[in-house]
Amino acid sequence: MPKILAVDDSASMRQMVTFTLKGAGFEVEEAADGQQALAKAKQGSFDLVLSDVNMPVMDGIQLVKELRTLSEYKFTPILMLTTESAGDKKMEGKQAGATGWIVKPFNPDQLLNTIKKVLG
């Protein structure tokens, strides 16, 4: 079963994401900021990382950059949760090496559809 790392500084969003993904049979770990996520990513192995952009300590963009320097996350899909429809964050994320994005607000079904796309 694919393992997913969900990173968001908002506990309610994390809960919603985790609940949705676990309900669909995925294994999920949570992290509240980029730094925590990076530590968990190094300890475990994840098939997908879902990360918010704006977070304290280390933001989502920096997290993507850091993950991409690790050989085991070179090709791992990383999706950004973003509300920025302006596109600048999307571009920044892509330049950092993010796979794609999910535009907030999203509902559980949209989340699952996107994730199933990525994980097949």
Added chain:
Amino acid sequence: MSIDLSQFHQVFFEESFEGLDSMEEGLLDLNPDDFDVETINTIFRAAHSIKGGAGTFGFQVVAEFTHVVETLLDEIRAGSRTLEAPHIDLLLRSVDCLREIMNSLQDGEEPDMSLADELKVSFEAVLAGETPAEAEIPEEPPALSPDQPSNGYWAIYFKPDADVLRTGNEPVRMFRELESLGAFKAEAVVCDIPELGQLDPESCYLAWNLTVEGGSRAEVDEVFEWVIDESELSIRWVDGTSETSVTSTDTASDSVVQSADGVVTEDTETSAGDNTPYEIVPEAPVLGAPVLDAAVAEESIGNDDVANAASPEAGAATPEPQKAVVSAEENSSGDAKPAKKSTAKSSETTSIRVGIDKIDSLINMVGELVITQSMLGQLGSSFDMDKLVRLQEGLAQLEHNTRELQESVMRIRMLPISFCFSRFPRLVRDLSKQMNKKIDLVLLGENTELDKTVMEKIGDPMVHLIRNSLDHGIEMPEERTAAGKPETGTITLNAFHQGGNIVIQIIDDGKGLDRDRILSKAVERGLISESDRLSDDQINELIFHPGFSTADKISDISGRGVGMDVVRRNIQELNGSVEVESTPGEGSTFTIRLPLTLAILDGQLVRVGKEVFILPLVSIIESLQVDLGMINNVGGQSEVLRLRDEYVPIVKLHELLNVEPDNYELENGLLVVVEADNSKVGLFVDDLLAQQQVVIKSLEQNYQRVEGISGATILGDGKVALIVDISGVLKMASQNNGRLKNKDHQAA
């Protein structure tokens, strides 16, 4: 799959309120001329999270309003707009407004959006010149409306960027998606693959010609959404009549594309990152004294806003005064109820964040308890008398474990008092602005911990005392200058532990209490007579009398129909006390003392007949055997005890609580002298038993309120014992014996 999102609402509300608190704290720290960009980032993140969550959980009104707030913050953050003082005011007002809205939503009510709409207009005026971005509305997944006849196919040429794999975008995944739209065929274009020597195994040199029989243009576009900017991509519709239609349904992609997975080298890096599932408590504020410069008066806020801003738990109901002992006329301040529109409700949270160290120590304790239990279990299974010593050792260990465990569990509910202090900078800022006074607020001892339940109840009395210091204590700037003081006054909040209590002080460097005015007022109200000679402390004490107010005019700030008497009563209900010290011209200090927790009490067990009662140890002054020479009869009815140089009324507990005692005569029993509300009384009991810590259980919740009893507990032998409410007993006794006077008598 449908998921009920409402299960996450509670968490969303809690973190939103936390977010609003941190926004407020950050905004109060902002100084337009010199601010830390990290502060702006923190404020922005909080607003951003609230907006995101609100959109996700279906609170569109919040999302829309927060959007404008976020836009302004984002511009300031990005440096495209210079921060000005009016921005801070506007943002603070929107924090208040959001709090109100969230409160309504949390209570399941329709929020009042009038203020939000008003603020939105202000925001848009500030943002003018920019087209305000539209509030985002969740994108509906595109409807299945193929914009092409059903016989035909999409012909796609796709050449991804060489780095496509490094962003985790596997072409295979996109092919799989296309396959789900209809019959799919892929043909790899391999002409760009370099010589082996130059080949970078992590780059993608392939391009593809793809055909898909089905799907709408939007669906096809969506497949390439994340890579379209970096790829060569052409998508065109080929009508089925002009070409042979594609029928192959097996996917060729897997054989054509080398999945990059095989290239990954295993690298075993470990790190000492923590893997704990608990929430970590946010970093406590740094010890020290952040000084808030509240003297940034630029534009005045309307009174309504101040009223709303002044107390976050707006409109906390004025506690109903119990039967006043003194027949006070109506408050001089008039029973002016603050004009508040929000409903009174206690903002008690239902969950608590606990530091990981506390959890760890708890787990350790439980581990030790389990070991002790198994040791005792072994002893019990084959016990003979020569193991008695070991049994006693084991029991001593069990006692030790239990006490430690109890302490640790209690510690879970302890929070730093900064949770309570954090709302005051705002209060002081707004009120000083309104009164044109200049005031610094200094917070000390913010990390002092106390029980969450005590903290929730101490907020209101503190708000009142701070208002009082602001209104009556600190002088106007010109008055201060004239008196040779710095024109900016200082209010200091200080918290520290002292014995088993927490002490909170509200210190101002204002003009101090005006004793002459207090005296004349007290005489005027008949609280004292002209001839009474009172010490300074006794004069200060008078301000806690019901209905006593020295305010000349009803000010918006402290003339709220709530006097110091209510403050004192609220604090006494928590088994605490409040005192005032004051030096004319130099300021006043209000000192609140509170027990650290409401759940445990050091008790003195006493026996009356067959019943055991518990007296709170803190209220006991001394216990003595009665010498009949010390007893005087007053008016033939009630007896008083002469204790050194005062007379203490005697209350027979068995009469009051209606139980059968061993002794009806004073000389055979014992007197326990207790004190509450500045009165002493001697309680007559049969015997003193042990002193022990007892866990308080509410009588009200399990049975009903009983006069003179504050609660109950369960003793070691399983019996229930009632805890005597000393101030309640005093009230009952005074009703029985007429007024209890507690003036110092010179014993003849």
